[in-house]
Amino acid sequence: GDSVTQMEGPVTLSEEAFLTINCTYTATGYPSLFWYVQYPGEGLQLLLKATKADDKGSNKGFEATYRKETTSFHLEKGSVQVSDSAVYFCALRGNAGGTSYGKLTFGQGTILTVHP
Amino acid sequence: NAGVMQNPRHLVRRRGQEARLRCSPMKGHSHVYWYRQLPEEGLKFMVYLQKENIIDESGMPKERFSAEFPKEGPSILRIQQVVRGDSAAYFCASSPVQRGTYEQYFGPGTRLTVT
Numbered sequence: 726g727d728s729v730t731q732m733e734g735p736v737t738l739s740e741e742a743f744l745t746i747n748c749t750y751t752a753t754g755y756p757s758l759f760w761y762v763q764y765p766g767e768g769l770q771l772l773l774k775a776t777k778a779d780d781k782g783s784n785k786g787f788e789a790t791y792r793k794e795t796t797s798f799h800l801e802k803g804s805v806q807v808s809d810s811a812v813y814f815c816a817l818r819g820n821a822g823g824t825s826y827g828k829l830t831f832g833q834g835t836i837l838t839v840h841p
Numbered sequence: 842n843a844g845v846m847q848n849p850r851h852l853v854r855r856r857g858q859e860a861r862l863r864c865s866p867m868k869g870h871s872h873v874y875w876y877r878q879l880p881e882e883g884l885k886f887m888v889y890l891q892k893e894n895i896i897d898e899s900g901m902p903k904e905r906f907s908a909e910f911p912k913e914g915p916s917i918l919r920i921q922q923v924v925r926g927d928s929a930a931y932f933c934a935s936s937p938v939q940r941g942t943y944e945q946y947f948g949p950g951t952r953l954t955v956t
Contacts, residue, residue, distance in 0.1 A: 757943075761947075767949055767950075768845075768847075768932055768947040768948050768949040768950050769884070769932065769934075769947040770947070771944060771945075771946070774944070814883060814884070818943065827872070827874070827889045827896065827897060827943070828874060828886040828889055828897060828899075828900070829874070829876075829884070829886065829934075829945060830886065831876075831883040831884045831885070832883055833882060833883040834882075834883050
């Protein structure tokens with residue numbers, strides 16, 4: 726079945742540092758890929774997405790590129806802020822017609838803490 | 842446009858009681874998904890519903906759990922005879938009906954505590 730693996734956390738950075746959170750996946754066909762962010766006590770918010778190979782999703786300074794050859798979707802940001810402190814989830818949605826279509830499969834989440 | 846609404850936000854139940862969690866999707870959305878987040882874990886899919894239909898319940902425990910999404914009113918996730926292991930955050934998500942636009946929007950979650 727589908728699966729998503731994220732780098733283990735937590736990740737602690739100083740403000741303005743460079744961020745990378747690794748994400749790799751296993752799926753049949755051509756899934757869509759997502760990064761969600763969860764702030765304390767809240768639900769998940771979609772951060773960015775990519776629906777086909779070589780697509781780059783971007784939002785609020787975050788970027789991730791859909792790499793089919795390495796089955797990866799790593800999240801990056803050039804300069805993090807204290808307000809970026811949250812839990813980040815990588816997720817995939819199976820391609821249309823497969824039994825997994827519709828549902829999201831999530832990685833285990835990476836806790837990011839940014840210090841001033 | 843109001844977002845996905847879930848209530849209650851916090852629910853405390855004693856072992857053996859029933860828990861009912863409600864989810865009102867975004868306006869115009871007719872697809873609802875339920876996910877469970879156990880402490881310090883990622884979200885796990887439970888069930889996918891459209892109005893009056895269960896499309897995929899492959900993530901639902903075989904016993905005590907049920908879900909519905911009636912023609913009128915919110916989607917309900919029902920847990921009978923709760924046990925301590927049911928303590929978790931339960932998230933609902935909805936997506937629009939348009940073909941090809943299946944972005945899921947999440948509610949704030951219901952945090953269930955079983956004592």
